[in-house]
Amino acid sequence: MEIEIVKPQEIEKRSFEIIEEELKERGIVLPEKEVPITKRVIHTSADFSYAETMTYSPGAIEQALELIKGGAHIVTDTNMAKAGINKKTLARLGGQVHCFMADEAVAKEAKERGVTRAVVSMETAARLPGPVIFAIGNAPTALIELHEMIEQGAYVPAFIIGVPVGFVNVEAAKELFLDxxxxxxxxxxxxxxxxxxxxxxxxxxxxxxxxxxx
Amino acid sequence: MEIEIVKPQEIEKRSFEIIEEELKERGIVLPEKEVPITKRVIHTSADFSYAETMTYSPGAIEQALELIKGGAHIVTDTNMAKAGINKKTLARLGGQVHCFMADEAVAKEAKERGVTRAVVSMETAARLPGPVIFAIGNAPTALIELHEMIEQGAYVPAFIIGVPVGFVNVEAAKELFLDxxxxxxxxxxxxxxxxxxxxxxxxxxxxxxxxxxx
Structure with missing residues (x-):
């Protein structure tokens, strides 16, 4: 296989063109508004199965954009996700990204209570002032905890990006939010x-x- | 789908059991030494296709373990990968993880030379004292640059973890190292x-x- 000569700034553009071509070949037509998001997920994973499983609540993208433009903060459940988010662009829009998972106090409280750090992290996040977008890529327990807080009337997240990965409670935790x-x-x-x-x-x-x- | 009651510390164990069961169901038998690594990759991605594409040079795992036990440093090509590595365990073994991609000086030099930041990052990494394990999860140009340095006799990486993702030059860049x-x-x-x-x-x-x- 040959190395293609592509200028650095052209690589992403070319990648998105390839994704578009292959979605067409697979007969997949994404709803127009979802295209830039689902395509970027495929770009990140090289996994076209996301085209079939990415699920958006009605009006989700407009609502997310409104929140972000209004300076909403983002809370992640891993430092990896935090590291991957473009913090300069977020800051220009007035937002910040937080991850409480590695905080000493969170670890200590989780141990004492026999719960995951994700649970304590979500409780901490719920005390942030202003609307919060939760970006959960790892811990189903974070989603389960958020759902419990909603059920108890204790807190309502402004927006959920619910994409934990895994084998135990991951599918069930996502389903809690679908309706x-x-x-x-x-x-x-x-x-x-x-x-x-x-x-x-x-x-x-x-x-x-x-x-x-x- | 019901939420399973699983203690936090049991979740990973249960996940690995599920992965093992499903590998069996799919008739996949991994070489014994590769099991803990390939399984952890599947755990991270929920993608069993990795069982078929993960490729190890002969003796790779023994060599990697010897390097790590000897305090080798790890260089990543993203801050996300750096954030995901267990730095406490690495430090206990004498190593450190570095990522030069976001360094101001690297960005400046890359712009001036019209190359990717990955290229300049790899050159910077090559100047570290002692053996370096390169963990490349994003930039095929990082692999291409390392290969060029080897070809020119300028540098020999101690070990390559070559898992960039994507659509442009990714497969070709990986193939450079296979033989x-x-x-x-x-x-x-x-x-x-x-x-x-x-x-x-x-x-x-x-x-x-x-x-x-x-």
Missing amino acids: GDVPYIINRGRKGGSNIAAAICNALLYLASNNIRD | GDVPYIINRGRKGGSNIAAAICNALLYLASNNIRD
């Missing part, structure tokens, strides 16, 4: 990950800033 | 990612430290 009132972008099934959570956030950030990246 | 002299763990094909690079590093770290995690 709920909180707007969401969820990848049904087992797949997802911190990289997918970051890719979705970045796709939204680029849309919100008209593709002007810092 | 070379540098020991490697490579995922053939388009798939991979920062999360996969981190998962492979962590699997090796856990093996090197007899599963004692910090």
Whole structure:
């Protein structure tokens, strides 16, 4: 296989063209608004199965963009997802990204209570002022905890990006939100990950800033 | 779908059991030494196709473990991969993880020379003292640059974890190393990612430290 000579700045453009061609070959037509987000997820994973499992609540993208343009903060459940989000673009729009998972206090409280750090992290996130977009790429327990807080009337997340990956409770945790009132972008099934959570956030950030990246 | 009641510390164990069961159902038998690494990659991606594309040079795992136990440093091509690596376990073994991609000086030089930041990052990494394990989850140009340095006799990486993801030059860049002299763990094909690079590093770290995690 030959190395193609492609200028650095052209690589992403060429990649998205290839994804578009292959989606066509597979007979997959994505709803227009979802295209930039689902395509970026495929770009991040080289996995076209996401075209069939990425699920958006009605009006999800408009709501997410409105939140981001309004300076909403993003809370992730891993430092990996936090590292992958374009923080300069987010800051220009007035937002910040937080991850409480590695905080000493969170670890200590989780141990004492016999719960996951994800549970304590979500409770911490719920105390942030202003609307929060939750980008969950790892811990189904984070989604389960958020759902419990909603059920108890204790908290309502502004938006859920629900893409944990895995084999235990991951599918069930995602399903909790499919018929709920909180707007969401969820990848049904087992797949997802911190990289997918970051890719979705970045796709939204680029849309919100008209593709002007810092 | 019901939420299963599983204690936090049991989730990973149960996940690996499910992966083992499903590998069996699919009739996939992995070489014994590769099991903990390939399984962790599947755990990170929920994608069983990795069982068919993960490729190890002869003796790769023994060589990687020897390097890690000897305090070798790890260089990643993204801050996401760096964020995902268990740095406490690595530090206990004497190593450190570096990523030069976001360095101001690297960005400046790349722009001036019209090359990717990955190229300049690899040159910077080559100047580190001691053996370096390269964990490349994103940039095929990083692999291409390393290969060029080897060809020119300028540098020999101690070990390559080659799992960039994508559509342009990714497969070709991986193929450059398949018949070379540098020991490697490579995922053939388009798939991979920062999360996969981190998962492979962590699997090796856990093996090197007899599963004692910090």
